[in-house]
Amino acid sequence: MKKISKLIPLGLFLAPVIAMAADIQSILGQIINIVNAIIPILMLVAFAVFLWGVVKFIFSGGDEEKRKTAKHYLIYGLIGLFVMVAVWGLVTVLISTFNVSETSIPIPTFNP
Numbered sequence: 001m002k003k004i005s006k007l008i009p010l011g012l013f014l015a016p017v018i019a020m021a022a023d024i025q026s027i028l029g030q031i032i033n034i035v036n037a038i039i040p041i042l043m044l045v046a047f048a049v050f051l052w053g054v055v056k057f058i059f060s061g062g063d064e065e066k067r068k069t070a071k072h073y074l075i076y077g078l079i080g081l082f083v084m085v086a087v088w089g090l091v092t093v094l095i096s097t098f099n100v101s102e103t104s105i106p107i108p109t110f111n112p
Contacts, residue, residue: 043084050077 053073060066 046077046080
């Protein structure tokens with residue numbers, strides 16, 4: 001029962017999207033648009049974390065504790081950027097390998 005109660009807010013959040021959608025392709029199109037809007041924001045956040053680490057490292061002076069904290073920011077920012085670019089490249093390779101485009105999403109149909 002607890003699992004179902006956790007899914008209720010998600011269902012309420014997605015209800016307008018599903019109700020306004022004419023078919024599954026328009027739902028998938030809306031999801032793709034949302035993801036395409038979020039990705040640049042995440043890359044900007046990772047780059048900002050990296051730059052914040054650079055600034056903290058430069059202004060740390062001789063304090064080793066501040067330098068250690070700044071190195072963590074640098075590493076986390078680089079890891080975030082690397083993961084996002086690697087996944088982006090992997091998706092691009094898969095799209096070109098299987099010859100899939102955004103407009104040709106195969107939707108299974110049921111004909112009784």
